[in-house]
Amino acid sequence: xxxxxxxxxxxxxxxxxxxxxxxxxxxxxxxxxxxxxxxxxxxxxxxxxxxxxxxxxxxxxxxxxxxxxxxxxxxxxxxxxxxxxxxxxxxxxxxxxxxxxxxxxxxxxxxxxxxxxxxxxxxxxxxxxxxxxxxxxxxxxxxxxxxxxxxxxxxxxxxxxxxxxxxxxxxxxxxxxxxxxxxxxxxxxxxxxxxxxxxxxxxxxxxxxxxxxxxxxxxxxxxxxxxxxxxxxxxxxxxxxxxxxxxxxxxxxxxxxxxxxxxxxxxxxxxxxxxxxxxxxxxxxxxxxxxxxxxxxxxxxxxxxxxxxxxxxxxxxxxxxxxxxxxxxxxxxxxxxxxxxxxxxxx
Numbered sequence: 269x270x271x272x273x274x275x276x277x278x279x280x281x282x283x284x285x286x287x288x289x290x291x292x293x294x295x296x297x298x299x300x301x302x303x304x305x306x307x308x309x310x311x312x313x314x315x316x317x318x319x320x321x322x323x324x325x326x327x328x329x330x331x332x333x334x335x336x337x338x339x340x341x342x343x344x345x346x347x348x349x350x351x352x353x354x355x356x357x358x359x360x361x362x363x364x365x366x367x368x369x370x371x372x373x374x375x376x377x378x379x380x381x382x383x384x385x386x387x388x389x390x391x392x393x394x395x396x397x398x399x400x401x402x403x404x405x406x407x408x409x410x411x412x413x414x415x416x417x418x419x420x421x422x423x424x425x426x427x428x429x430x431x432x433x434x435x436x437x438x439x440x441x442x443x444x445x446x447x448x449x450x451x452x453x454x455x456x457x458x459x460x461x462x463x464x465x466x467x468x469x470x471x472x473x474x475x476x477x478x479x480x481x482x483x484x485x486x487x488x489x490x491x492x493x494x495x496x497x498x499x500x501x502x503x504x505x506x507x508x509x510x511x512x513x514x515x516x517x518x519x520x521x522x523x524x525x526x527x528x529x530x531x532x533x534x535x536x537x538x539x540x541x542x543x544x545x546x547x548x549x550x551x552x553x554x555x556x557x558x559x560x561x562x563x564x565x566x567x568x569x570x571x572x573x574x575x576x577x578x579x580x581x582x583x584x585x586x587x588x589x590x591x592x593x594x595x596x597x598x599x600x601x602x603x604x605x606x607x608x609x610x611x612x613x614x615x
Contacts (some may be wrong), residue, residue: 274309277305281409286435288355299560305530308592310610311370314567318597323501324456328535330469335354335362335382335401335419349418350423350463351422351423351463351464351465352420352421352422353418353419353420353421354418354419354421355417356386356416356417356418356419358386358426359386359415359416360384360385360413360415360416360418361384361385361394361413361414361419362382362383362384362410362413362414362415362419363382363383363384363385363412363413364380364381364382364408364410364412364413364438364534364535365380365381365382365383365412366378366379366380366534366538366539366542367379367380367538367539368542369536369542373403376545376549377405377542377545377546377549378391378402378538378541378542378545379402379403379404379406380402380403380404380407380408381400381401381402382401382402382403382408383396383397383398383399383401384396384397384399384400385397395407403561405433406436407426407433407464407534407539407543408436408437408529408539409435409436409437409438409502409526409527409535409539410437410438410439410440410530410531410532410535411439411441411530411531411532411535412532412534412535414438414439414441415440416440416441418436418451418467419439419440419464419553420438420439420440420466421437421438422436422437422463422465422526423435423436423437424437424523424526425523426522426523426543427522427592427596428547428576428588428589429572429590429592429593429596429607429609430550430554430596430607430608430609431575431608432543432546432547432550433543433546433577435523435524435526437526437527437530438530439530440467440524441467441482442467442468442469442478442480442481442482442531443469443481443482443483443530444468444469444470444471444477444478444481444482444483444489445457445460445468445469445471445484445486446470446471446472446473446474446477446483446485446486446488447470447471447473447486448473448486448488448493449485449486449495450487450488451487451489451499453486453495453505454505455504455506455507456472456486456506456525457507464520469481474490474491478580486506487538490589492513493511493512493529494511494512494513495509495510495511495512495529496509496510496511496512497509497510497569502593503593506525507521507522508520508521508522508586508589510528511525511528511529514533516533518533519583519585519586520585521583521586521589522589524540524585537582538583540580540582541579541581543563544580544581545579546584547576547580547588548576548577548578548580550577551574551576551577552573554569554573554606554607555570555573555574557606558570558573561604563608565603565604567599567602567606568598568602569595569598569599569606572591572595572598573595573606575588575591576588576591576592576595578590596609
């Protein structure tokens with residue numbers, strides 16, 4: 269007769285199953301706690317990053333406002349040649365973008381956008397702000413990305429006979445201008461010294477420039493930036509020529525020299541197209557003015573204005589500038605001036 273009591277082996281197996289089930293239940297609790305903790309931690313990190321980003325965005329709004337105010341304050345007739353400095357709270361990237369003139373009545377001369385990016389330290393190395401400055405009536409020359417805690421700004425007027433607009437130069441880098449060029453760049457050096465910008469220094473040779481400076485040479489080579497301006501009858505020293513940097517060439521005239529030195533090829537070329545379109549538009553307006561002045565006020569600059577109505581570009585800017593200089597001389601000597609000139613005021 270078989271024993272009706274459970275075998276000892278079966279009882280042992282039953283206890284083993286119970287212990288396994290309890291062990292499984294404990295493991296699930298631990299896993300749940302880990303998952304819940306991870307979610308809470310993630311939410312805390314997200315909230316922290318969000319809070320930091322909000323703080324950064326506030327900083328960018330302030331930086332954008334300061335840059336915008338600086339642009340507005342500088343772009344006045346009495347501020348030509350004046351410089352200013354903006355200091356950021358942290359290492360900051362200022363991002364420049366330029367759009368050439370479209371066939372758009374709302375933006376006939378193209379536009380520029382200035383954005384911001386700052387080292388975040390959490391979540392991502394650089395946090396790019398949603399705050400941007402967009403301007404259709406400003407011509408800012410800079411590298412595509414300027415990085416630092418300080419931004420230096422100065423302004424120079426641009427003329428093609430008549431005044432076209434102001435050139436706004438922005439930079440965060442340090443520059444060293446080598447003054448040993450031939451001919452001696454006295455006019456340029458004097459202009460730059462008068463700005464009293466702490467990121468610009470001067471030296472007699474490249475070797476005298478400190479480490480970390482972008483070097484600029486006049487009619488010689490061996491610098492990061494080399495200016496080539498052959499002497500030409502009827503032009504001041506370094507009034508026209510080309511700038512070479514990063515194995516790229518920028519043709520310049522007048523104060524566009526500063527734009528070529530301190531900006532990237534992309535920003536420079538875009539602004540050149542924008543200024544060419546504005547020059548053509550102004551030339552058309554002045555040509556129309558000739559037809560409404562009194563008959564005793566005949567003008568001999570009509571053909572030159574017609575030539576300038578064909579917008580200049582990087583390839584023909586020097587020839588167009590020659591036309592503008594000739595036109596300006598004629599206009600200055602006329603009994604009735606069609607536009608106020610650079611050297612003879614608002615007459």
